[in-house]
Structures are given as C-alpha cells and as structure tokens.
Amino acid sequence: MDSSSDDETAMIIGAATSALAAGYAVLEAYRTPIVIPRPPHINRDQARENYMDSILYGSSSYCIDQIRMDQDTFFRLLNTLTVRGLLHPTIHMSLREQLLMFLQIVGYNLRFRTVGGYLYRSTETISRYFSIVLDAILKLYPELVHLPNQSTPPEILGNQRYYPWFADCIGAIDGTHILAAVPLEIQGKFRGRKGIPTQNVLAAISFDLKFSYVLAGWEGSAHDSRVLEDALSRPGGLQVPKDKYYLVDAGYGIRNGFIPPYIGVRYHLKEYDGNPPQNEKELFNLRHSSLRTTIERGFGILKKRFRVIDNDPFWDFKTQVDVVLACCILHNHIMGITPNDRFIQEVIQDQQSQTTIVLHEQESQTQQGQTQCQSQQGLTQSQTQSDRKAENREWARKRDAIAHAMYVDYLRRRQNR
Incomplete structure (x- = not known):
C-alpha cells in the first residue's frame, strides 16, 4: 500500500473520530441539567403594603x-x-386594600387578573372583594344621590343671564348610552342608534355637577321619553317639586x-x-x-x-348596571370634597372649545316622544290624556312667558349700553 492511501485512511479515521466526539459532546449537553437561578424571595405582604x-x-x-381621587377624598x-x-x-384583606383595588378596576376598566398581579392576589380573591365593595358603595346612594332642594340654585341666583328667568329650574335631565354585554338572543333590544348593544342610562344633574337621580339598566333601543316615564312612575323614583322643573332636550317634549x-x-x-339672538325664541334656546x-x-x-x-x-348585566350606579355615587362623593379637580377642568375646557350647536331633533321626533310618554301605564287613574294635554299647554305658556320677559330685559340692556 502506497503512502497516499495511508494518508487518506488517516484522514477518514480523523474525521470519523471528530464526528463521534462532537456527537458525544451534544449528548452530554442534553444529559446535563440546565440550572435556572432561583428568583429572589418576595415578601408578598410587605410588597403589597409598599x-x-x-x-x-x-x-x-x-x-x-x-385611583381617580386624592388621598383625602379616599380616606374620607x-x-x-x-x-x-x-x-x-x-x-x-384590609379595608384600604379592598377600596383601593375596587377604585383601580373602575378607574381603568382593569381585569381582575391584572389587579391581582399588582396586589399579589388571586383572581378569585379580587373578584370576591370587588363584589363586597360594590354592594357597600351602592348602599350610599340615598346619602350621596338625592333630589335637590326647592331653593334657587346659586349658579342661577348669581347670574343675570339666568335670574330670575330660570329661578325655578333645579337641574337638567338627559340619557346617555353605555356599552352593554348581553347574551346574543337579546342583543336586538339593546341595539340603539349606533347599532351596538348599550344600556340607556337616564340621569338628573344639578348645577353643581352632582347626580340627583340615576336610572340605569334600560335597553339601548328604548326611547328616552319611555325611560323618563318609568323613572317618574317608580316608587321613590324621580320627583319634581311643585312649580319646579328640569331642562330637557326636544325629544322629551x-x-x-x-x-x-x-x-x-x-x-x-x-x-x-357676531350674531346676537334675533327674537325671544332664539334667546331662550341660547340660554x-x-x-x-x-x-x-x-x-x-x-x-x-x-x-x-x-x-x-x-x-354580567346586573353587575354592569350596578357599576354605573356606583360610579355616579363615587362621583358625587368626590364633587363634595374636591369640586374642581383636573378631570372637571379638562371637561370644561373641552366644552369651551365648542361654539355652536344646532338643534338636531325634528318636530316629528318630539311629537313621537310625547305620544310615547302619553301611552305609558305610569299615568295615574285620576289623570286622563286630556288632563295631560292641558297641563302641557300650561307649561308651554310658561315657557313662552319666560322667553318673552327674558327678551324684553335683553333688549333693554342692549339699549342702555
């Protein structure tokens, strides 16, 4: 055998040896356990308190x-x-932890698992205490959400644009649509004008920006006037003191x-x-x-x-309704302590950037709302539809009287400038 054959044989043997060595090294690497460093010990109770x-x-x-409020408001x-x-x-769980986790959930719409991560709690624990705090806050409704008294609101009393014309006005009423999650078979009833399931929430708000009445839970397809009729017919529901009134949009009639x-x-x-009111109706609508x-x-x-x-x-939908009520209660609590915080300022600034609104409701819509109101069973047996129509005409005359007196005063003031 010549020398060249010996060299080739040696090379083959060397390559095979290298391959076997590499394979053995790979097998050894897989057999050797990977050591993962243990995480540092966390004192969960201490971390939670911190x-x-x-x-x-x-x-x-x-x-x-x-938590959407300052420390003083929280502890009160x-x-x-x-x-x-x-x-x-x-x-x-301590009292402050129960309330703090609830406020974080409603403040940011956080899932229970997320808040549980912050507080080193299980999802089940957060869910259970959320329900406990929700029930507790709802019981504050009679104390924090109540009808205004019969005196003229200071926001009107101290403003010559409104006083004495709106001296008997105690607030404003409207509805708002809030997203709802309901079973597929009943979603049709909850689809409002935007085509998505919502609950129609009616609220009365006084001029100090506090809720004085809230009715949540109506289907998004329900007309505002129907919701108002329900609020008026409920025991302990919405009440309007004699000769007082709320401002509403045209859909209510x-x-x-x-x-x-x-x-x-x-x-x-x-x-x-640059375009002052031209008649008493325009001035009334403006104010x-x-x-x-x-x-x-x-x-x-x-x-x-x-x-x-x-x-x-x-x-579930019942909890959705309760959460809306709880947020209104919390809002009133905050307004009673810090009535001028940054959230309020942001909303006021946004509104001041708007200059004009055109009344979108058509006359046919208003007539529809009046008809629906009159067709509800909330009417008492002693009050007929003719009585209601006569009463409506009386209030229409009252509005005309307010508009006329307001416009006479407005012209006089312009002439005296």
Whole structure:
C-alpha cells in the first residue's frame, strides 16, 4: 500500500473520530441539567403594603392617576364606609386594600387578573372583594344621590343671564348610552342608534355637577321619553317639586316639570359672537343650551374619571348596571370634597372649545316622544290624556312667558349700553 492511501485512511479515521466526539459532546449537553437561578424571595405582604403606601402616601397627582381621587377624598370615603358599617376588614384583606383595588378596576376598566398581579392576589380573591365593595358603595346612594332642594340654585341666583328667568329650574335631565354585554338572543333590544348593544342610562344633574337621580339598566333601543316615564312612575323614583322643573332636550317634549327648547330654532352656545339672538325664541334656546351643558359636563366627567363607563364590560348585566350606579355615587362623593379637580377642568375646557350647536331633533321626533310618554301605564287613574294635554299647554305658556320677559330685559340692556 502506497503512502497516499495511508494518508487518506488517516484522514477518514480523523474525521470519523471528530464526528463521534462532537456527537458525544451534544449528548452530554442534553444529559446535563440546565440550572435556572432561583428568583429572589418576595415578601408578598410587605410588597403589597409598599405598593399601597406609594399610592396613598405619595404625591397627590400620582394618587389621582392610580385611583381617580386624592388621598383625602379616599380616606374620607373609607371612613364613611367603615362608620356606616358597610365595609369590614378581614384576616385576608384590609379595608384600604379592598377600596383601593375596587377604585383601580373602575378607574381603568382593569381585569381582575391584572389587579391581582399588582396586589399579589388571586383572581378569585379580587373578584370576591370587588363584589363586597360594590354592594357597600351602592348602599350610599340615598346619602350621596338625592333630589335637590326647592331653593334657587346659586349658579342661577348669581347670574343675570339666568335670574330670575330660570329661578325655578333645579337641574337638567338627559340619557346617555353605555356599552352593554348581553347574551346574543337579546342583543336586538339593546341595539340603539349606533347599532351596538348599550344600556340607556337616564340621569338628573344639578348645577353643581352632582347626580340627583340615576336610572340605569334600560335597553339601548328604548326611547328616552319611555325611560323618563318609568323613572317618574317608580316608587321613590324621580320627583319634581311643585312649580319646579328640569331642562330637557326636544325629544322629551314639554310637560309638567320638564321644559325643552323651541323646535326649529338654532340652539346657540354663545350669545355674543357676531350674531346676537334675533327674537325671544332664539334667546331662550341660547340660554337653555348654556344651562344644559351641565348634563354634558356631568356625563363627560363621569366617563373621563371612570374608564369602566366607556369601555366594553366583562361582567354580567346586573353587575354592569350596578357599576354605573356606583360610579355616579363615587362621583358625587368626590364633587363634595374636591369640586374642581383636573378631570372637571379638562371637561370644561373641552366644552369651551365648542361654539355652536344646532338643534338636531325634528318636530316629528318630539311629537313621537310625547305620544310615547302619553301611552305609558305610569299615568295615574285620576289623570286622563286630556288632563295631560292641558297641563302641557300650561307649561308651554310658561315657557313662552319666560322667553318673552327674558327678551324684553335683553333688549333693554342692549339699549342702555
């Protein structure tokens, strides 16, 4: 055998040896267990307390970011729930943790699993205590959401544009549509004008931007006037003191205790913008719309502060209704302590950027709303439809008298400039 054959044989043997060595190394690597470093020990109780302390004893702005209210407002609410015996600490969760986790959920529409991660709690624990806090807050409704008194609101009393013309006005009423998650077989009833399932929530808001009445849970397809009739017919429901009234939009129609704007007349928001009112109806609509921004501000603040109101819900429908009521209760609590926080300022600035609104409701829609109101069973046996029509005409005359007197005063003031 020559030398070249020996060299080739040696090369083959060397290559085979290298391949076997590489394969053996791979097998050894798979056999050798991979050591994963153990995570550092976390004291969950201490971490939880530190997390809550950072919110409740940090800066006011950070606290508002996290739980939608400042520290003073939080602890006052906590004290109210405790003193009333509505919320109790347990061996598993403190009072402040129960309330804090609830506020984070409704403030940001967070899932239970997410909040559980922040607080080192199971999803089941967060869900259970969420229901406990929700029930406790709902019991504050009679204390925090109540009808206004019969005195003239200071927001009207101190403004010559409104006083004495709206001296008997105690607030504004309107409905808002909030996203609803309901079973497929009943979604048709909940689809409103936008074609998505919603619940129609009716609310009365006073001029200090507090809710004075809330009725949640109606299907999105229900006409506003039908919801109003239900609110008036319920025991302990919406009440209008004698000779007082709420401002409403044209869809409700004029009736005892409810005054809408004039139909077919521009609905201005600014009185002096190069185009002053030309008649008493325009002036009435202008000032009517200016006062009715109260309801828009109220809903706007509610949705900006509590993101759960304006996002897809993930609870059963009863809980969805209760959450809306709870947010209105929390809103009133906050307004009673800090009535000028950043959420309110943001909504007011957004509204001030708008200049004009044109009345969109047509006369046929208003007549439809009046007919639906009159067809409801909420009418008492002693009141016939003719009585209702006569009453409506009386309130129409009252609106005309207000508009006329207001316009006479308006012309006089312009002449005296």
